[in-house]
Amino acid sequence: MSFEIERRFLVCQDVGRLCRNGDRIVQGYFSFDRQSRIRIRIRNDSAFLTIKGPRQGIIRSEFESNVPLPLAAAMLSRLPPETLIEKVRYTLPYAGLAWEIDVFGGLNAGLVVAEVELSHPEQEIILPHWVGREITYDARYGNSSLSVEPVSSWTQAA
Structure with a gap:
């Protein structure tokens, strides 16, 4: 088992000119509670x-483990289509780190969310000019949360 150490931010500027050769991702969740999240993802x-x-x-x-593509597709087909997360992921290098930009x-x-994986929790990072508010601790922006409460359902106060 490995560990994921990441910080997440809203993208506050148009980064379209920086984003090239993205990966198409479709993913769905079969379990998400306080203990675990079980996800099936097709990436390209x-x-x-x-x-x-x-x-x-x-x-x-x-x-994380590879699974056969037909199995993943069959599993995702059993989920309500409106709960599937669709996004294109781009990788942008900045200040020695690989930033992943998810365009939902x-x-x-x-x-549009930017995330960066770190080597350790205290690692200092230089923020790109195109990132805004940090959402690392805002559960609403977690992909599993977005699968059941997408941003299109949020009120203006959110």
């Missing part, structure tokens, strides 16, 4: 089963 022509443990600060345990589609269209 590959598929993965991921189990994430509870977050402790910015650290969470993560297990479907019921989360308009949402």
Whole structure:
């Protein structure tokens, strides 16, 4: 089992000119509670089963394994289509780190999130000019949360 250490931010500027060769991602959740999140993801022509443990600060345990693409497609087809997360992921290097930019589609269209994986929780980072508010600890922006409460359902106060 490995660990994921990441910080997440809203993208506050148009980064379209920076984003090239994105990966199309469709994913769905089969379990999400306080203990774990079980996700099936198709990324381009590959598929993965991921189990994430509870977050402790910015650290969470993560297990990921390749699965056959037809199996993943069959599993995702059993979920309500409106709960699937659709996005295109771009990778942008900045200040020695690889930033992942997720441009959401479907019921989360308009949402653009940047995340960066770190080596350790105290790692200092230089923020790109195109990132805005940090959402690392805002559960509403977690993909599993977005699958059941997409941004299109949020009120203006959110």
